[in-house]
Amino acid sequence: MSKRDYYDVLGVARTASDEELKKSFRRLAMKCHPDRCPDDPAAQEKFKEAKEAYEVLSDARKRAMYDQHGHAAFEHGGGRNGFNGDVGDIFGDIFSDIFGMGGGRGRARRGSDLRYLIELDLEEAVFGIDKQIEVPTLVECDSCEGSGSADGKTSTCTTCRGQGRVRMQNGIFSIQQTCPHCGGAGKVVVNPCRECRGEGRVHSERTLSIKIPAGVDNGDRIRLSGQGEAGPSGTVPGDLYVEVRVREHAIFQREGDDLHCEIPVRFAQAALGADLKVPTLEGETEITIPPETQTGKLFRLRGKGVKSVRSGRTGDLLCRIVVETPVRLTGEQRELLQQFEATFAGEQASAHSPRTSSWLDGVKRFWDRVTS
Structure with missing residues (x-):
């Protein structure tokens, strides 16, 4: 009668880790051990089969030989009675x-x-x-x-x-x-x-x-x-x-010895400037953002990163500004925003939105090339 594949005996994949092999063998041993099944020859045979499989697969050298040659690695002078060196x-x-x-x-x-x-x-x-x-x-x-x-x-x-x-x-x-x-x-x-x-x-x-x-x-x-x-x-x-x-962190992302985080601000704060409290791994600190700050602006807090385990150098904390659009506006807030938006009408509107102006110019040049 031909022997079953050792991986099939333990019910694991061929890529199973040592811990997975051990857990599977323990499960089978608890179920089929002769002390638990003294009157069940079939269970005792399963235990012997599982023990033989685990003894081979739990040994890195024997497992490599088995993966390459199968059961033949331990027959006719192989395994314990044959090649045992590298x-x-x-x-x-x-x-x-x-x-x-x-x-x-x-x-x-x-x-x-x-x-x-x-x-x-x-x-x-x-x-x-x-x-x-x-x-x-x-x-x-x-x-x-x-x-x-x-x-x-x-x-x-x-x-x-x-x-x-x-x-x-x-x-x-x-x-x-x-x-x-x-x-x-x-x-x-x-x-x-x-x-x-x-x-x-x-x-x-x-x-x-x-x-x-x-x-x-x-x-x-x-x-x-x-x-x-x-x-x-x-x-x-x-x-x-x-x-x-x-593990991933809720606030910080690490790149080398530097830490990165995003700081959400209201557009009024970004437009007028503000003092903001920002988190560090050692507690809160304060930064000042100047008026007219745009999304993506980076503020570097030197020495607030990670001290390298190798060089001893301490990295920085880089805070990236993200300007948030307000949600759940009240009627009064909506009316104020409409009045505010009305002030941008006319030829001088582009002076307040430099990125929009340059973006529109780029779109115009693109369409000119496409349609020419």
Whole structure:
């Protein structure tokens, strides 16, 4: 009977994230675990199938192999019983053997790096904040202290005879790779730990405190050394990369170290000039707009932007004036506006509307070209 596709087994898309894989496996495990369904062989078989799928897809290296070769990647010497190194290891060992530099055990393995996406408000990104995050990861098994052994006993690996590497001869090339049986350790566990099944690592969620520095922006990454996935027994853990995403703000838009905002004003204020209170991230401040201010006019408030996390330079706040048309006019207001508009009649009207005059001149020149 042919195996089902691992993605179909877990009910996820091929682009599923690690978190989506984990949630799907948890759901299936809760439903089909042998402890919950002791008298249901079909459910137990589904659990075994889901566990096998998750063990492959939750491992970045195995998942890449599966995506490329399917189930064949783990048959006839593949997966755990076959290729277990990367391309760099293989070619490094080829040249070592050719030039007589020896094989050795290769580079030390380590745990996988992890990526965590954190969302911040603009104020949090600008001023910095301490956050606690929950990171799903592989951690060192407490029961065996990461050794994978229930009693600490190990024996020499019979595949590599304790060398941690195996050699493959192909014509003139001698290729070394990490031993697929012991993973390069040279020893194997005699009595596997029941808690981690000899892996030395278990799935868990870890709470970490992280300090977000002031001035971070979208796409910035914070590296937490050694806070990634626990490595195989005797190796160091990977790193955790926290990537920042800043939520949209109701008032401000950020461009580099500068902030932008729009300031609505009534047309009487724009025409006569006014003192306006405008918001900043540190509280209100006041600007003076001169008479005859037009929509789109920018007022720069120096030093009211964001202090760069890299250069230490502080940006500016740019306020863009938007002249609003009044709505819900009373009868008196409408009458006053009609009287006001009547004062623009005659040849002198264009003197009060320079943009309208230049726009009409442009339209006239355009039609002259079209009709000529």
